[in-house]
Amino acid sequence: MSVPVIVTGNLGYLGPIVVKKLRDQGAVVLGVDTNFYPVDLPYEYTADYQVASLDQAPRAFWEPKAVLHLAAISNDPMGELNPALTYQTNVGLVAEIAEAMSGAKHVLASSASVYGFTDQAAQETDQLNPLTAYADSKVKAERVLRMVAPHATILRFGTLWGASPNFRTDLVVNRFAVEALTNNKIEPLSNAKRPLLHINDAADALVKVALAHKEEWSDVYNVLGENVNVFDVARKVGLAMNVDVVTDESKGDADKRSYWMGTFQNPHLLNESMIKVGDDVAMTNLASAAQKFKDQPGRVAQLKAVLDAAGITT
DSSP, X not given: OOEEEEEETTTSSSHHHHHHHHHHTTEEEEEEOOOSSOXXXXXXXXOSEEESSGGGOOGGGSSOSEEEEOOSOOSHHHHHHOHHHHHIIIIIHHHHHHHHTTTSEEEEEEEGGGGOBOSSOBOTTSOOOOOSXXXXXXXXXXXXXXXXXXXXXXXXXXXXXXXOTTOOSXXXXXXXXXXXXXXXXXXXXXXXXXXXXXXXXXXXXXXXXXXXXXXXXXXXXXEOSXXXXXXXXXXXXXXXXXXXXXXXXXXTTOOSOBOOBOOOSOTTSSOSOOOOTTOHHHHHHHHHHHHHHTTSOOHHHHHHHHHHHTTOOO
């Protein structure tokens, strides 16, 4: 039997893959997205019904089984362009929808960046240390959602990577793939610690908890595929794309956002066959997406253009 599911931010980087997996499971999907980063999506990645705001939702979606909160101003540099917009989107929209759809199961795509800097792998119960407006907005979104929807699921994702119909060139692994194509070499800017997660594994986690019973997975979970150092990531991408990697040890600590994390709450949210950097199929798909999108402006430039066109200060 088909079940109604709402996905905010369905037209972004992660959203189309989540929509496809939900539809493959028989869900009927309402997408809610302002379409800041337009792209022509293949049909299988599109929602069954698309709106720009929740008040346009048809009656069939007034009582959805689940709401997946993916919409966000979604990285540190973007979050700093207009912090007020960042909080309005990342916190206000979550609170508004959670209150309007109180009977649904709510799932928030949060971020490992809430940990800020750690010497050891961060646990879900550790004190949070957000260092940017984006990270702080995710902390506040988590708190607000758990207040409004006590059975909500909070998924703190590692840094995403991998091919998507709406590819992002600003994420570290993806950026290295674009750099390999455009410069025929990779020069990482720091050797910060990062928890990584392939985009397909992130989508699997979202779909798994969204279609579960409302009371299942009602907690905060770290979700990652591997903990790595950025220099090692660059070397793996360089090997897969057959380009040189130039590392400068003096830049090792250039990025203060340095953290690893562990899956202490429930290590079995995802199976053990998660996709790692260097996987042959994933790297082939990554190179193909990077080739297609390498000349596209990064998300910061795209968002700035949208805000400038609307007369919003950055």
